[in-house]
Amino acid sequence: MADYDERQSLLGDESDGREADRGPGRPMPAICDPSHLLHRVVVLVFMCFLGFGSYFCYDNPAALQTQVIRDLNLNTKEFMQLYAWYSWPNVVLCFFGGFMIDRVFGIRLGTVIFSLFVCVGQVIFATGAWWNKFWLMEVGRFVFGIGGESLAVAQNTYAVNWFKGKELNLVFGLQLSMARLGSTVNMNIMGSVYSKVADLVGSPGHSALGASLMIAAMTCLFSLICALVLGFLDKRAEKILHKEEGKTGEVVKLTDVKDFPLPLWLIFIICVGYYVAIFPFIGLGQVFFIEKFNFSPAQARAVNSIVYIISAPASPVLGFMVDKTGRNVIWVIIAVVTTLCAHMMLAFTFWNPWIAMSLLGLSYSLLACALWPMVAFVVPEHQLGTAYGFMQSIQNLGLALIAMAAGAILDSRGYLLLEVFFCACVCIALMAVVTLYFVDYLRGGDLNRSAAARAKLQKEAASEAE
Template sequence: MSSGYEPIGGEVSERNCCYTCAHSKACDPHSRLHRYLMLFFLCFMSFGSYFCYDNPAAMQDIFLKDVHLTVSQFMNLYAFYSWPNVVISLLGGFLIDRVFGVRWGGIIFSLVIFGGQLVFGIAVMFSSVPLMYFARFIFGIGGESLAVAQNTYATVWFKPNELNFVFGLTISMARIGSTVNMNAMQPLFLEVGRSFNITGETQVGASLLIASVTCLLSAFCAVMLAFFFKRYLRASKPICIQESSLNTATSDSLTTCRQPPDALPENDLYESSPLLPSSSTPTVPQREKTIRLVDICRFPLAIWLICIICVSYYVTVFPFVSLGLVFFERKYDLAPSSAAAVNSLVYILSAFASPLCGGAIDCTGRNLVWLTVGILLTTVSHLFFAFTSSVPPALLMVLLGISYSILASSLWPLVGIILPQYQRATAYGLIQSVQNLGLGLVSILAGYIVDTKGYLFLELFFLLCLSIALASTLCLYLWDLNHGSILNSGGQRNSSKPVIVVETTDAASSTDA
């Protein structure tokens, strides 16, 4: 007679026992130590994308002089990055949710940015402006969708009370990529010219080809994340054991399944409590919990307000940095090297400040308060840029970097609070689609304003955009008050699970029936 527990099939598979990982917590997929080791790969997955995205900004004077671009053509390099992502970011998020999965999505899109950067370097070598635009178009397809995959990894792998810090750290590493680019590309350009005895477009193109190596680093990190995340999902599956019956005369047995300790099982990734308890809230079978494109129209108002805040704020940072090199040279009479250093301060400060801000927000909560503070500090920075030259530009860029860190660390985790896992990649794709629509339009408009009106009018335009961001934040605050203050409550809120506010089409159909 046997009264103990026996594994089904007589043995426990490696897949189901690996969570015990008796040798080290570092290899236990469900330990905090293992998760934070994986955070290394998560952070560097987008390093190459951010490094190469701002290659033109780091070499703005070189592109204007050696590649013979006008300011409008130069800004089109950013516009053609943004335009495809008006659709592709949303489609990429949907594909990650429904087709590729986050693992293959990360790998595929990291390889796309590598290919786009290679074509860009070749296009510059041959002085082909249309091919440059096409290359940035391809690079943009991969870059923003890779960011969607990164955000999705973060919300799946980390608990709600860790998300602000995790997002802050990923933003930090992205900004480090941009900072290294801002300070490395011009020395790299000079070294390439000396080493290979080349000049002009060939020298610029060769520098861009060397920069593409960072995209291979991103691809490597995507592959490593895919491997460890697959291991994590396998280890999260319940262990089913068979309790033998005490009555030896019968062969009846009871099958019991237990979940690995501290696991976030794959099924639970798609389950959460409803936002507002209601008897009309339908019960949706697990197999039906998949996103459909029509569900985007059912996203709550908060998601659309986040879209507006994101686009109206980000257009005051990235286009400004793209045009900042010449701005600092003209208004503050800085040498090119000094102007480049000042221009990169936003990225340097955010690299250090983002994880600190994220940790502070995790402790205090009040995401919307932090969000408002970030917008107000950015407004102060642009006011001084517009109307005075007496304040050192480095100080204003430090302020801009801190305010950007506050906003980014408090804004992006809100999606994980509002929506369940199976809708988040699509939601992040939607936000980045709207963001890239704004960045594409503003990149063209900013170049036109500088060419025809000057930098003062550009700063006035940025102040208008910040006013829109502030008004949208106030609307989001009112929405939150009407829905139980889930976004702006204290730090204890962060320990709760994310909530569902969107029904799938199937769920709605079953309710109607």
């Protein structure tokens, strides 16, 4: 009751006495109460849309692969530079993005700043296409990358701050679902947007390409608005519930990296080995399906987007499943093995690619739901921003290098060797996750506990704290 009175007093200050009109003893509406589930669901909605624009525009080059290469007269290696330039700044800045969230900006201001970088970068990217200046497009992707991955770090940190506990895997799944909805919409409508714009300007070309990319920038503006609303709601919750802004009162140091435990480094290796076999492949997938399977451009775009289409509804379902069962390491092993099988099917068979891509979509969703929350189990809460930032940094180093290598391999050796290369990357992830299983087992099995055992430990910890 004392906590309620204190909250009511604060709300009364915020609303200039309007709370007093409700009368004493009246609780605030559930949707206005930061401790209530309904209010947290509202926060989750804005949290999910926070990355929508970034993910929509990230794969603009993949959705318009044929048009970009034709209109700007590029080869595959040059085309993949658009992905490499996105990743290069995050080799360093993604780590410092997490550090700045912990130490400098705070989660709210940092999220707005990173969202602004995404908007500006996409506008520069579109302007470069409009003027037929490829170097300016690379600058735009660089600026876009500064904000894009750091925004993902902020989104992860928001999720842990609001939902740490039994709901975390489900929240990660929902965030991934909404992000992949953005990617799916991009893959399936940007071709049509380009065609409509080309009709308006008179003919296909770099002007139509630039205008299409500028239209896509509207999604980034929408995500910036979500960042502003989310910051307001988080500030209000901090004032009412008297909680810190995503901190525990402990100081984060750059030297914390050397103290990261072995399981966390293995998680980093899994992340890199796995994702470099997903995103560069999707970036080049449209032409792959046209050449190997004789698909039309529309069919190729559809099958290339199936990974995102499946992950959108599957991620929250699989996240809920991981929440209820635990055993995160086992689920990661299943996801990696399934991905390896899918790439081998694409490389060595002429089976309908919808089968392999559907498996890839399911395994991608499962890995994201099981792998990323494990970081919160192996590092202290005050280091989460730094840990997630470093994880994104290493991932982007791998993506930048593999994007360039994939373009060079494709230009010189073709798609078969490229698929063998992706299979090798997944095998590295498989070796790392098997090693993680045994290391975790020897250390007591914290990462691979069942959900019931994990809940029991949390109750015991809460009792000891009281």
